[in-house]
Amino acid sequence: MNAITTKTAITQDTGETIEGVAVLGDYHVNGGYDWMELIGEHGWAVIPSWGIDGWDLGNWPYVMVAATRTADSIGNLFGVATYCEGDVTCTYYRTKARQWDAISEQAFFHWKSGQAHGPDDLPEAAAELPSRYRMPYMSNVA
Numbered sequence: 001m002n003a004i005t006t007k008t009a010i011t012q013d014t015g016e017t018i019e020g021v022a023v024l025g026d027y028h029v030n031g032g033y034d035w036m037e038l039i040g041e042h043g044w045a046v047i048p049s050w051g052i053d054g055w056d057l058g059n060w061p062y063v064m065v066a067a068t069r070t071a072d073s074i075g076n077l078f079g080v081a082t083y084c085e086g087d088v089t090c091t092y093y094r095t096k097a098r099q100w101d102a103i104s105e106q107a108f109f110h111w112k113s114g115q116a117h118g119p120d121d122l123p124e125a126a127a128e129l130p131s132r133y134r135m136p137y138m139s140n141v142a
Contacts, residue, residue: 003027003035003088004042011077012091013098018072021079021092028086032061035083044068044081047136050107054137056116057107058083063115065106067099082106104134 003025009018022042027035036046046066050057058064068079078099081090093099108126111118119133 003029003038009090009092011094012102014094016074016094018077018092021070021072021077022068024066024079024081024088024090026086026088027083032064032083032085035086035088036061036064036066039066039081042068043070044079046083047103049137050103050133050135051119051137052132052135053119055107055111055118055133057103058110059115063110065103067103069096080106100134100136103136104129107133 005023005025006020007023009021009023010016011018024039024044044066045068046064047057049055062085064083066081066083070077070079075094078093078096079090080099080102081088091102093102105126107118108122108129110116112122123129
């Protein structure tokens with residue numbers, strides 16, 4: 001699969017079929033920094049930190065989480081992509097809240113596993129994360 005293809009996707013939160021969106025695929029050609037540059041040319045941005053205190057989101061350049069905002073004829077679409085040493089998953093959501101939930105789940109996984117520096121007071125499950133860890137770090141917000 002190409003690193004970026006225009007194809008049909010199904011929103012994870014509403015189950016809608018969305019035609020013609022940019023879907024990120026596996027990228028085993030070069031490293032993570034090259035992937036970051038490539039997706040930036042297509043409206044995606046890698047998120048460096050998450051939560052109110054700006055905890056690490058991923059382990060660059062090996063593990064990264066990226067996001068995008070686009071729209072179709074119905075309304076806004078919010079994408080999330082995860083990059084792990086060239087393996088990429090890409091999902092879309094109809095709401096920003098669901099996008100943030102997906103990003104928070106990724107952050108929790110990497111914090112809990114010790115793959116990224118995160119808060120010391122993590123709960124047992126991502127669903128139990130306090131709101132202060134379920135939002136963008138303010139320097140990331142435009």
